[in-house]
Amino acid sequence: xxxxxxxDLDAFGRRHIGTSPSDHGLMLAExxxxxxxxxxxxxxxxxxxMGDVLNSAIPPAATERExxxxxxxxxxxxxxxxxxxxxxxYGTVTPAVIQRNVLENPGWYTAYTPYQPEISQGRLEAxxxxxxxxxxxxxxxxxxxSMLDEGTAVVEGMLLxxxxxxxxxxxxxxxxxxxxxxxxxxxxxxxAVGIELVVADLGEATDVADLGExxxxxxxYPGASGRVWNPASVIAASKAQGGLVVVAADLLALAxxxxxxxLGADIAVGTSxxxxxxxxxxxxxxxxxxxxxxxxxxxxxxLVGVSKDVAGAxxxxxxxxxxxxxxxREKATSNICTAQVLLAVMASMYAVYHGPRxxxxxxxxxxxxxxxxxxxxxxxxxxxxHDAYFDTLRVHVPxxxxxxxxxxxxxxxxxxxxxxxxxxxxxxxxxxxxxxQAVVRAFGFDDAPFRAGSGxxxxxxxxxxxxxxxxxxxxxxxxxxxxxxxxxxxxxLADRDYALDRGMIPLxxxxxxxxAATEMQAVTWPAFANLHPFAPAADAVxxxxxxxxxxxxxxxxxxxxxxxxxxxAGSQGELAGLLAIRGFHHANGEDERTVCLIPSSAHGxxxxxxxxxxxxxxxxxxxxxxxxxxxxxxxxxAEHAETLAALMITYPxxxxxxxxxxxxxxxxxxxxxxxxxxxxxxxxxxxxFARFGDFGGDVSHLxxxxxxxxxxxxxxxxxxxxxxxxxxxxxxPGHPMAQRADHSxxxxxxxxxxxxxxxxxxxxxxxxxAYVRMMxxxxxxxxxxxxVLAANFVASRLREHFPVLYTGDNGLVAHECILDLRPLTxxxxxxxxxxxxxxxxxxxxxPTMSFPVAGTLMVEPTESEDLAELERFVEAMVAIKAEADAxxxxxxxxxxxxxxxxxxxxESVITGEWTHPYTREQAxxxxxxxxxxxxxxxxxxxxxxxxDRNLVCACPPIEAFA
Numbered sequence: 001x002x003x004x005x006x007x008d009l010d011a012f013g014r015r016h017i018g019t020s021p022s023d024h025g026l027m028l029a030e031x032x033x034x035x036x037x038x039x040x041x042x043x044x045x046x047x048x049x050m051g052d053v054l055n056s057a058i059p060p061a062a063t064e065r066e067x068x069x070x071x072x073x074x075x076x077x078x079x080x081x082x083x084x085x086x087x088x089x090y091g092t093v094t095p096a097v098i099q100r101n102v103l104e105n106p107g108w109y110t111a112y113t114p115y116q117p118e119i120s121q122g123r124l125e126a127x128x129x130x131x132x133x134x135x136x137x138x139x140x141x142x143x144x145x146s147m148l149d150e151g152t153a154v155v156e157g158m159l160l161x162x163x164x165x166x167x168x169x170x171x172x173x174x175x176x177x178x179x180x181x182x183x184x185x186x187x188x189x190x191x192a193v194g195i196e197l198v199v200a201d202l203g204e205a206t207d208v209a210d211l212g213e214x215x216x217x218x219x220x221y222p223g224a225s226g227r228v229w230n231p232a233s234v235i236a237a238s239k240a241q242g243g244l245v246v247v248a249a250d251l252l253a254l255a256x257x258x259x260x261x262x263l264g265a266d267i268a269v270g271t272s273x274x275x276x277x278x279x280x281x282x283x284x285x286x287x288x289x290x291x292x293x294x295x296x297x298x299x300x301x302x303l304v305g306v307s308k309d310v311a312g313a314x315x316x317x318x319x320x321x322x323x324x325x326x327x328x329r330e331k332a333t334s335n336i337c338t339a340q341v342l343l344a345v346m347a348s349m350y351a352v353y354h355g356p357r358x359x360x361x362x363x364x365x366x367x368x369x370x371x372x373x374x375x376x377x378x379x380x381x382x383x384x385x386h387d388a389y390f391d392t393l394r395v396h397v398p399x400x401x402x403x404x405x406x407x408x409x410x411x412x413x414x415x416x417x418x419x420x421x422x423x424x425x426x427x428x429x430x431x432x433x434x435x436x437q438a439v440v441r442a443f444g445f446d447d448a449p450f451r452a453g454s455g456x457x458x459x460x461x462x463x464x465x466x467x468x469x470x471x472x473x474x475x476x477x478x479x480x481x482x483x484x485x486x487x488x489x490x491x492x493l494a495d496r497d498y499a500l501d502r503g504m505i506p507l508x509x510x511x512x513x514x515x516a517a518t519e520m521q522a523v524t525w526p527a528f529a530n531l532h533p534f535a536p537a538a539d540a541v542x543x544x545x546x547x548x549x550x551x552x553x554x555x556x557x558x559x560x561x562x563x564x565x566x567x568x569a570g571s572q573g574e575l576a577g578l579l580a581i582r583g584f585h586h587a588n589g590e591d592e593r594t595v596c597l598i599p600s601s602a603h604g605x606x607x608x609x610x611x612x613x614x615x616x617x618x619x620x621x622x623x624x625x626x627x628x629x630x631x632x633x634x635x636x637x638a639e640h641a642e643t644l645a646a647l648m649i650t651y652p653x654x655x656x657x658x659x660x661x662x663x664x665x666x667x668x669x670x671x672x673x674x675x676x677x678x679x680x681x682x683x684x685x686x687x688x689f690a691r692f693g694d695f696g697g698d699v700s701h702l703x704x705x706x707x708x709x710x711x712x713x714x715x716x717x718x719x720x721x722x723x724x725x726x727x728x729x730x731x732x733p734g735h736p737m738a739q740r741a742d743h744s745x746x747x748x749x750x751x752x753x754x755x756x757x758x759x760x761x762x763x764x765x766x767x768x769x770a771y772v773r774m775m776x777x778x779x780x781x782x783x784x785x786x787x788v789l790a791a792n793f794v795a796s797r798l799r800e801h802f803p804v805l806y807t808g809d810n811g812l813v814a815h816e817c818i819l820d821l822r823p824l825t826x827x828x829x830x831x832x833x834x835x836x837x838x839x840x841x842x843x844x845x846x847p848t849m850s851f852p853v854a855g856t857l858m859v860e861p862t863e864s865e866d867l868a869e870l871e872r873f874v875e876a877m878v879a880i881k882a883e884a885d886a887x888x889x890x891x892x893x894x895x896x897x898x899x900x901x902x903x904x905x906x907e908s909v910i911t912g913e914w915t916h917p918y919t920r921e922q923a924x925x926x927x928x929x930x931x932x933x934x935x936x937x938x939x940x941x942x943x944x945x946x947x948d949r950n951l952v953c954a955c956p957p958i959e960a961f962a
Contacts, residue, residue: 004234012774018866027793036785043812048690057556061776065519074526077542083532086426088107089276098754101490110500113715117317117942120494123714124316127185127304130348132954137254139261139267140290146344147287150271151185151756157246157269161216167242171214177223192614208237226392235264251392255363255421276350282533282757284717286344300334307947309940335571335608342713358474369427378660380445390428402724408442474955503843508816508858511706522766533757537739551744559693560723562747564732568760571605573701573720576754578613581675585733593645601852609859626655626806644674652814654852655806666696685705685815688781699724708768786863787815801881828888830863840903903937
């Protein structure tokens with residue numbers, strides 16, 4: 001390993017990797033090794049080791065300046081015209097105060113999912129604002145804290161309707177006037193779980209009885225064509241025969257038109273993209289889902305609720321669904337374990353900033369522009385398809401639609417060719433008078449009379465559908481309309497949270513590494529941010545080039561032949577890989593292969609994804625060392641040989657160990673006719689030293705928000721690309737509206753889509769592109785070795801205080817170690833929860849709790865942390881062990897000590913008489929280094945059960961927090 005390449009003075013690697021070569025010497029001496037090479041040789045099994053560094057597919061490391069110059073060159077190849085394509089993606093204005101203080105603020109984008117509520121109160125408040133925004137506009141009772149995008153939200157709505165409906169039918173009625181990308185997603189996902197889609201032309205005159213028995217019905221509102229109609233009678237008729245009704249509603253339109261809840265809908269879904277989040281060539285954006293009363297416990301994804309802390313003060317927390325995949329596994333109702341938190345925060349703050357009057361004004365202006373454009377087109381003899389609309393017009397132009405689209409492009413406008421006789425035009429908050437004029441000229445009327453008087457046309461929203469109910473009345477949406485107020489509110493919320501800008505987040509299985517500023521820089525560049533996902537290929541040359549390069553690099557580092565970047569979360573990558581396996585077996589006439597073998601230690605989404613891919617989960621045992629139990633595996637393979645579809649295995653294992661038998665395991669599955677899915681969650685411990693595709697993997701998903709530096713954003717965004725061998729390439733996710741059919745390696749992906757946009761969340765792909773480009777193959781390898789060194793250093797320093805539960809060769813772990821707290825609990829009564837909360841007092845986010853083994857902490861320091869921070873964590877854990885021992889010795893009572901009372905707030909130590917047997921200093925300054933750098937939790941320990949028993953998932957009264 002060439003240390004100098006990663007630690008050269010102008011190399012990015014030396015800034016990404018937190019420890020220096022001299023630090024490595026000290027850390028290696030602790031472990032008894034003389035080099036990183038010797039450590040990795042001892043840790044990684046020889047049978048899977050790569051012989052050389054990665055080949056020339058990955059160029060030598062670039063400097064930060066060089067990488068930005070290359071990104072700028074790619075961006076310059078994009079042509080950003082004014083998009084009037086619509087179809088669920090619209091131009092929007094991101095208020096500068098939100099862009100600077102949320103999107104570009106590491107206090108927001110480097111935070112982790114708020115499983116530790118005491119140190120996540122700012123994010124949780126922002127998310128409950130989002131839930132309130134969605135509930136108010138949709139007119140429904142409970143909303144979750146975001147979905148991955150609109151298309152997948154519709155799919156989840158369909159699945160929810162199936163679960164909750166009392167109908168025995170497997171038929172789902174779908175509005176023919178839906179977005180084409182949503183239809184493609186529904187078709188792909190429904191087929192795998194045995195749902196029959198029936199596409200119908202729905203309207204006010206529809207006789208629902210003629211549609212036959214069904215468990216649910218879906219309405220696009222307004223329709224993809226722009227049509228606004230009243231679906232109340234259709235909704236009522238469907239519900240009368242036992243169906244549940246899902247309405248995909250445009251949030252901005254709902255400021256002016258009757259809400260789905262008022263129309264009788266059970267479920268509302270959609271996207272919040274046009275609330276201040278750029279189109280970004282397709283994402284990431286926060287989808288949404290809201291449900292009527294009675295369905296809240298069926299909601300997929302995350303739900304924020306109001307509980308209280310031990311002092312009785314109100315406090316936010318995740319409620320009901322938190323980590324349900326880990327509890328319910330194959331019985332989980334959804335495989336989604338993330339959200340789009342950062343984007344939901346942006347959308348919620350857009351509503352906070354504009355308030356109800358501002359949102360209604362924006363919606364009114366959009367509707368007026370559409371009305372004005374319709375009037376001009378009517379004046380020049382064009383036929384607009386619908387009399388009732390919000391922002392979208394369909395114009396009948398027999399035989400010349402393509403010509404109109406080309407003329408519009410020449411004038412700097414992208415409109416949509418719905419078919420050869422129809423052009424569709426959507427306006428938005430960014431549309432100008434000049435844009436409207438250009439559209440009219442595109443229809444061949446250069447001298448059209450652009451009279452402002454056309455704006456006096458009758459309202460295009462029918463009177464019966466005009467909204468009269470109020471929304472966004474809570475004070476939070478009526479208090480922060482000045483920039484000063486908004487800036488301070490965002491700062492106040494960020495200060496309540498713990499993110500990577502404060503200190504280490506040592507979460508095993510989650511890899512909270514550095515998200516470098518240079519990697520983040522291109523995300524907000526207009527050439528990447530303002531591109532519509534269905535823009536012509538000629539407009540997206542730079543983005544498509546970046547995607548092709550990143551696909552090629554990821555294929556190289558994993559040993560696969562091709563990669564799809566479409567999955568916009570790790571869970572969706574899992575699903576895409578399993579659907580590819582399903583498609584492969586079906587193409588070979590082996591429909592009976594439906595069994596998916598999954599180790600008992602696997603991440604919970606593995607089992608949930610398998611079920612959603614139409615497979616049956618069979619659990620394989622793990623042995624005392626955390627490895628797959630080979631005897632049980634062979635027995636299960638033999639038992640299910642004729643029906644075996646796949647084995648899902650995480651490597652290194654979920655226990656943080658490099659298993660020796662992985663090649664034999666893969667061969668046994670292949671011999672039985674199955675495929676091997678290697679979960680890439682732990683690629684951070686393998687990159688540059690071994691490749692999934694070389695030791696038997698057929699397909700894997702990766703987590704770009706882990707190994708490849710896309711920030712977690714408080715629980716999303718993420719990207720979960722799927723990589724596969726050539727034989728599975730035809731079944732990887734395709735998309736009917738993709739700009740190109742081929743992918744890395746020249747392969748065409750012909751499977752159904754798993755995300756609404758062709759490339760998922762491409763606006764954040766420059767982050768991973770920049771990481772790989774600036775690290776180079778040697779830097780990536782160095783990062784892996786340093787991550788493994790850090791984990792083993794922490795394990796070694798803490799082993800005498802906390803047993804390390806699983807180790808591999810030579811007593812080494814991979815990139816994470818599991819500290820067994822069960823002996824401590826047995827001896828002292830101090831629980832894993834107590835240790836996690838006490839770490840807050842020491843200025844740390846807790847490691848992963850009770851996964852994959854209850855009563856343990858899984859610690860992953862990552863390569864980005866410096867030696868001083870590792871030592872600070874070790875010091876905190878040793879001190880906490882001493883505190884627990886003091887409880888065991890009777891120095892402090894079991895029910896009143898610094899651990900069970902943690903975390904301590906400032907109020908708790910300065911208000912009232914101090915009656916505890918330990919001092920105030922011991923409570924909040926247990927080590928001297930905290931005196932000048934203390935993070936203060938805003939609430940004490942949150943009562944988890946109270947929030948589930950007393951479900952409140954919208955903004956509570958302001959006085960509750962006074």
